[in-house]
Amino acid sequence: MLDLGSVKSRALFALSALLIGAFIFFPIYWMAATALKPSFEAFRVIPSLLPMHPTLSNFTEALHQSPLGRYIKNSLIAAGLGATLSTVLGSYAAYGLAMFRFTGARTLMFVFLASQMFPFALILVSLYPMLQNWHLTNTYLGLIISYAILSLPASVYIMHSYFSKLPPELLEAARVDGCGEFRAFHSIVAQASRPGIIAVWLFAFMWGWNDLLFSLTLVTSQHLRMLGPGLLGTYLGEFRDNWGGIMAASLIASAPIVAAFAVLQRSFVRGLMAGAVKG
Amino acid sequence: MASNADAVIPVTSTPRDPSLGIRMWQRKRGGLTGALFALPAAAFFSVFIAYPLARSVQRAFYEDNLLTVAPHYIGLHNFRAFFANRMLVQSLWTTLIFVALATALGFLFGLVWALVLNQSFKGRGVLRALTLLPWVLPSTVSAFLWAWILNAQYGVLNAALLKLHVLHQPFAWLANGNGAMGGIVAARAWISLPWFMLMFLAGLQSVPQELAEAVRVDGGGNVRVLRDAVLPHLNYTMLVALMLGAIGNLQLFDLIYAMTGGGPVTSTTVMSLEVYQSAFQNFDYGMAAAIGTVWLLVTALPAIVYLRIVLPSRKRSVG
Numbered sequence A: 001m002l003d004l005g006s007v008k009s010r011a012l013f014a015l016s017a018l019l020i021g022a023f024i025f026f027p028i029y030w031m032a033a034t035a036l037k038p039s040f041e042a043f044r045v046i047p048s049l050l051p052m053h054p055t056l057s058n059f060t061e062a063l064h065q066s067p068l069g070r071y072i073k074n075s076l077i078a079a080g081l082g083a084t085l086s087t088v089l090g091s092y093a094a095y096g097l098a099m100f101r102f103t104g105a106r107t108l109m110f111v112f113l114a115s116q117m118f119p120f121a122l123i124l125v126s127l128y129p130m131l132q133n134w135h136l137t138n139t140y141l142g143l144i145i146s147y148a149i150l151s152l153p154a155s156v157y158i159m160h161s162y163f164s165k166l167p168p169e170l171l172e173a174a175r176v177d178g179c180g181e182f183r184a185f186h187s188i189v190a191q192a193s194r195p196g197i198i199a200v201w202l203f204a205f206m207w208g209w210n211d212l213l214f215s216l217t218l219v220t221s222q223h224l225r226m227l228g229p230g231l232l233g234t235y236l237g238e239f240r241d242n243w244g245g246i247m248a249a250s251l252i253a254s255a256p257i258v259a260a261f262a263v264l265q266r267s268f269v270r271g272l273m274a275g276a277v278k279g
Numbered sequence B: 001m002a003s004n005a006d007a008v009i010p011v012t013s014t015p016r017d018p019s020l021g022i023r024m025w026q027r028k029r030g031g032l033t034g035a036l037f038a039l040p041a042a043a044f045f046s047v048f049i050a051y052p053l054a055r056s057v058q059r060a061f062y063e064d065n066l067l068t069v070a071p072h073y074i075g076l077h078n079f080r081a082f083f084a085n086r087m088l089v090q091s092l093w094t095t096l097i098f099v100a101l102a103t104a105l106g107f108l109f110g111l112v113w114a115l116v117l118n119q120s121f122k123g124r125g126v127l128r129a130l131t132l133l134p135w136v137l138p139s140t141v142s143a144f145l146w147a148w149i150l151n152a153q154y155g156v157l158n159a160a161l162l163k164l165h166v167l168h169q170p171f172a173w174l175a176n177g178n179g180a181m182g183g184i185v186a187a188r189a190w191i192s193l194p195w196f197m198l199m200f201l202a203g204l205q206s207v208p209q210e211l212a213e214a215v216r217v218d219g220g221g222n223v224r225v226l227r228d229a230v231l232p233h234l235n236y237t238m239l240v241a242l243m244l245g246a247i248g249n250l251q252l253f254d255l256i257y258a259m260t261g262g263g264p265v266t267s268t269t270v271m272s273l274e275v276y277q278s279a280f281q282n283f284d285y286g287m288a289a290a291i292g293t294v295w296l297l298v299t300a301l302p303a304i305v306y307l308r309i310v311l312p313s314r315k316r317s318v319g
Helices: A007-035 A057-065 A068-099 A105-117 A120-133 A140-164 A168-176 A181-192 A194-210 A213-218 A227-235 A243-263 A265-274 B004-008 B020-027 B031-059 B077-084 B086-118 B124-131 B139-149 B156-163 B177-205 B209-217 B222-251 B254-259 B271-280 B285-310
Strands: none
Touching (some): A007 A243, A007 B139, A057 A068, A068 A140, A068 A194, A068 B031, A105 B031, A120 A140, A120 B285, A140 A194, A140 A213, A181 B031, A213 A227, A213 B271, A227 B139, A227 B254, A243 A265, A243 B139, B086 B177, B177 B254, B209 B222, B222 B285, B254 B271
């Protein structure tokens, strides 16, 4: 779109690309570089750009400084099941709203869309005593519900937009086959919408995995500690200024979501484009 | 006529209407089945999102803290207390300053980066994919990372500024009110840049080539192509991005809590942290609810603008 024929335009383009590129990628490089440095090298007033004495000791230590493995396991379970709950509920609802006409459908869609503006901390002020009454604090179930809260509205409208773009012939085929509505959904529509469903699940998983607010409030037992609060507790506490360890633990904590994202990158981006999610 | 589906969240303004067939299809089918499909999510939403939210707004009119045996109605007292308390009013300003700066910075960088990645060059696809990294990292990780970069003694930012002789002695970024605000703004802009970029990239891909070419035929350069062809076409996308970006920043809790905890003193205490602290550290649920309700009203402003632009007008019957 831009014409980079002239020297001036080319220089301007290169400069802005370089500046913003550095802003985006240097911090990530720095996280990795610090994680690979032994502490005598990390703690220098003018640090070296490259790790001169690369070591993996920060990673092995990070695994011992805190029950990082357990935090990861806890978060995998809660965020995974929370995402599944949100995807299932969201897909059913989106299908119902996209394919059928019924009173209240429009209002319901509006409510899901509008609920983006509901501040989670305000919901939590009353959700917390509610979950406490039901003995759901310090349980996986309480967290699974909370993580589904994070993503349900987005699941509904991303899937809504996905279903609405399915070719009508597909739906006609399901009908001609004479299967019931629920069977048609499971055996035909859901199969054809797999990329959308995967994208929605990944979004929901990411939000659960990255969550701090609910994880911090709803869990007090060490045993059920989630990743975010676990990292905070460890590295704002006992291992406060161990930056090599902090960066190594950060990389380990990021690995699952980055890996999931790398594998499913295409549907991820498509899902985001299908329905804009708040930033 | 815009279809319901497209109207929900179109990122670009090109009104393709792939769902004409869907609407034909809709008409033929029974509503009860549709309602049954929607029922579980509607029930979950009512119990776990709508009810607690409504309950919280109600709680804002009650005295409900550690000392109250039974919560009782006190009218607007909590709100009066909010506006009489300078620290609380300050948190409202802190929120607005943070949202304005973080949204503007993420928006601007995202737009420029989208223009860069819209050019064709080798390795563009990889670069686009890698750009999403800051956005997928856990907020705790991003908070650690930026706290390390801004570290007073060993931070790489101070090292660079010392080497360039911008600074003569290390600056304790996160121990200074403005420094800490700058820090969370930079970190948040870093996290949200990929999201803005994706929004704009989608918008850019739908700019008609002829439009840009027409400007060039007129003798216009890059600046005029941007001003007269590209940016006007992106108007809609930019407005949606601005509103959604502002809503996201208004609600931000995780990054700020992990990076500064609202400090030093209260210089980065935004509304979300204020609600959290009132409810779960001071156990004053009534006050927390009142602060949160003010916060909700502030968030409603960009939300209403957003809903007005993405939803089709009421007269059109859909659904």
